[in-house]
Amino acid sequence: MPVRTMRREMSPSLVIETEALSKVFGQQWALDGVNLKVAPGAIGLLGPNGAGKSTFMKCLLQLQPITSGSAKLLGREVGREGREIRKRVGYTPEQDCHIPGMVGCEYVTYCAQLCGLPFDAARQRAHEMLDFVGMGQERYRKVDTYSTGMKQRLKLAQAIVHDPEIVFLDEPTNGLDPKGQAQILELVHSLWKTYGITVVLSSHLLHDVDRICEQIIIIARGRVLVHDTLENLKSRKRGSAEVVVADRHHDLQAACARQQWPCELLPNGHVKVEHKCESLNPLLNLLHELKLAPLEIIPSPNALEETFVQALELSHAAT
Amino acid sequence: MPLHDISYKHWDGVHLGLWGRRLVIARNGLTACLRNKWLRHVVVLCWGTALIMTAFLFIVGQLLVADSIVVQWIGNFNPGLQSFARFLTTWLEQHPEISVRTTQNVLFYFFCTYLLRASIFVLGMAIPILITRDLASNAIIIYSSKAVSRGDYLLGKFSTAFGLMALTWLGPVCAAWFLGNLLTPDWRFFWHARTALWHVLVFGLSSMTLLSLIALGVSALAIKEKTTTAIWYIWWIVGGVVAPIAIHTQPWLQHLSFNYNLNQIALAVFHPGDDLTAAQDSIPVLGDMLRNIRPQTMTALNTPTFWGAVFWSLLMVGLAALIIRKRVKPE
Numbered sequence: 001m002p003v004r005t006m007r008r009e010m011s012p013s014l015v016i017e018t019e020a021l022s023k024v025f026g027q028q029w030a031l032d033g034v035n036l037k038v039a040p041g042a043i044g045l046l047g048p049n050g051a052g053k054s055t056f057m058k059c060l061l062q063l064q065p066i067t068s069g070s071a072k073l074l075g076r077e078v079g080r081e082g083r084e085i086r087k088r089v090g091y092t093p094e095q096d097c098h099i100p101g102m103v104g105c106e107y108v109t110y111c112a113q114l115c116g117l118p119f120d121a122a123r124q125r126a127h128e129m130l131d132f133v134g135m136g137q138e139r140y141r142k143v144d145t146y147s148t149g150m151k152q153r154l155k156l157a158q159a160i161v162h163d164p165e166i167v168f169l170d171e172p173t174n175g176l177d178p179k180g181q182a183q184i185l186e187l188v189h190s191l192w193k194t195y196g197i198t199v200v201l202s203s204h205l206l207h208d209v210d211r212i213c214e215q216i217i218i219i220a221r222g223r224v225l226v227h228d229t230l231e232n233l234k235s236r237k238r239g240s241a242e243v244v245v246a247d248r249h250h251d252l253q254a255a256c257a258r259q260q261w262p263c264e265l266l267p268n269g270h271v272k273v274e275h276k277c278e279s280l281n282p283l284l285n286l287l288h289e290l291k292l293a294p295l296e297i298i299p300s301p302n303a304l305e306e307t308f309v310q311a312l313e314l315s316h317a318a319t
Numbered sequence: 320m321p322l323h324d325i326s327y328k329h330w331d332g333v334h335l336g337l338w339g340r341r342l343v344i345a346r347n348g349l350t351a352c353l354r355n356k357w358l359r360h361v362v363v364l365c366w367g368t369a370l371i372m373t374a375f376l377f378i379v380g381q382l383l384v385a386d387s388i389v390v391q392w393i394g395n396f397n398p399g400l401q402s403f404a405r406f407l408t409t410w411l412e413q414h415p416e417i418s419v420r421t422t423q424n425v426l427f428y429f430f431c432t433y434l435l436r437a438s439i440f441v442l443g444m445a446i447p448i449l450i451t452r453d454l455a456s457n458a459i460i461i462y463s464s465k466a467v468s469r470g471d472y473l474l475g476k477f478s479t480a481f482g483l484m485a486l487t488w489l490g491p492v493c494a495a496w497f498l499g500n501l502l503t504p505d506w507r508f509f510w511h512a513r514t515a516l517w518h519v520l521v522f523g524l525s526s527m528t529l530l531s532l533i534a535l536g537v538s539a540l541a542i543k544e545k546t547t548t549a550i551w552y553i554w555w556i557v558g559g560v561v562a563p564i565a566i567h568t569q570p571w572l573q574h575l576s577f578n579y580n581l582n583q584i585a586l587a588v589f590h591p592g593d594d595l596t597a598a599q600d601s602i603p604v605l606g607d608m609l610r611n612i613r614p615q616t617m618t619a620l621n622t623p624t625f626w627g628a629v630f631w632s633l634l635m636v637g638l639a640a641l642i643i644r645k646r647v648k649p650e
Contacts, residue, residue: 058649061463061464062463063460063463063464063649064649082468083337083466083467083468083471084466086464086465086466087334087466089464091464093457093460093461093464095457095460096456096457097456097457097458097459097460097461098456098458098461099452099453099456099458099461100452100455100456100458101351101354101452110343110347111461111465113335113340113343114340114343114344114461114462114465114466114467115334115340115465115466116334116335116336116339116340116466117330117332117334117335118332118333118335118339121330121332125328125330128325128327128328129327131325132325132326132327158461160327162330163329163330163331190327191327194326194327195327195329
């Protein structure tokens, strides 16, 4: 049986379960009654900066005490079985957090030992994981001298060195150039796709999440705005488009009115048409009938983009 | 292209137990401490001192036994000294438990308090490695995300400090006791010297616990290595200077020095004053010499402020615990 399939069969049906999970910092609600039931997979935790993504992860890992509510990780109660949970969980924090004075492979070996691997196994796993994340001879250099890219790779290596069932990655592409970002995302993608390790990727970049995740959780101001599969979110379109025409704006508006499609002329000169159809074909047919050649048709954003924009707006409104 | 398989591999071996993981933290801390060249030098110096102590005990042992090589050798140079040595031999034969016990108890009291200073010095070098660096580099988050709790982390760090003190203090003292008695001509010395060892263990283990906890507190005070190191050494030195002055002004101020408190505990555990008095009574020659000791010194030796020292030491430990509780957390 392939390893990936085996891992998936062994995983509990729900990896994360939370009920009215709340976290308060002073007067600020970082998490406000989060209710989630998350199945294994590649999960994207999306939201603007300060939305509560990192706090959510930290509460699950017990790095932050929960103010109220309850949470289960891998079927175990968070707060009661901390060590046992963390033995099966990997975590890459957003900020640098190496142990000074250690060389790369020594650091990863030490992290493996902290998770309970005996020294020989830990050392071997450390080298395997450093190979996996693409670190070469620099593993024998002191961590303090690493570049941002190397530190991100090292953080990933220490998070998976003990072969966890679920890995939490907090902004793993921060500070990386596009090539570095692509490489890290590729590695993260393979963790679930090929090796069956559930990945929770927290990011404020829609592109990162869109690229590798199957499930999306969008958080804003400590609340879950949406939790669905990427496929569902992308297919949920509201059926609108912006048509860019050089002239005859009024002809287009009149034709739309005849079809009973609400439309409006935007300040930028585009005509926004609510055609209410899944595809753009009816709109294209109408334009063809009018013998109107559009300069551009901008399809409506899908639900993922829309909810993300909504999250951003909520966040901006709060500030 | 890599020559070997670089894909991800799963692992399903047997995990280390909780104590194994705590030991990993302690061992890592000790290894990091011993990377410091100067610290290694002090460790060597401590063990070198233990060897000197062993040699001294060997000579003392020879003096206490009839017709030993040393006594004969002394006789070649100074017949008077040989007579004194023969007197000591008689003393040993008459009161073996007093002669060996008293001698070794006093010697180990001085040796313990001497090596305690070396140990405090070494602990100062290790202060940044205990908690300060982890606070500065956010490594606390890494520890907290692994299969260890905050308690396990602190226990590991405590063991690092404790281990370091065992290496520079209790280890050399116990080794000196063992080797010193092993080299005596009469193996009954082991039995008669048991009180000295007992005192060493009681004082050593309790003081190491207190000092390790206080050191953890100091280490958690700041995130700058120089700051925590400076706090430790300044506290130690200033305390050492203030304690003798405070005795004439505000005696309670003496207890602000952790070193003074430990010395008082040492006096209460070893009772060197009693041994000196016993020696005065049973050896007339020695009695004349010891009568030169100032009365204040004898009073200080005989009346240590044990409970005051314990109270203030526990207060310092409590303060350290508060600092650790407030400072050592993931965020």
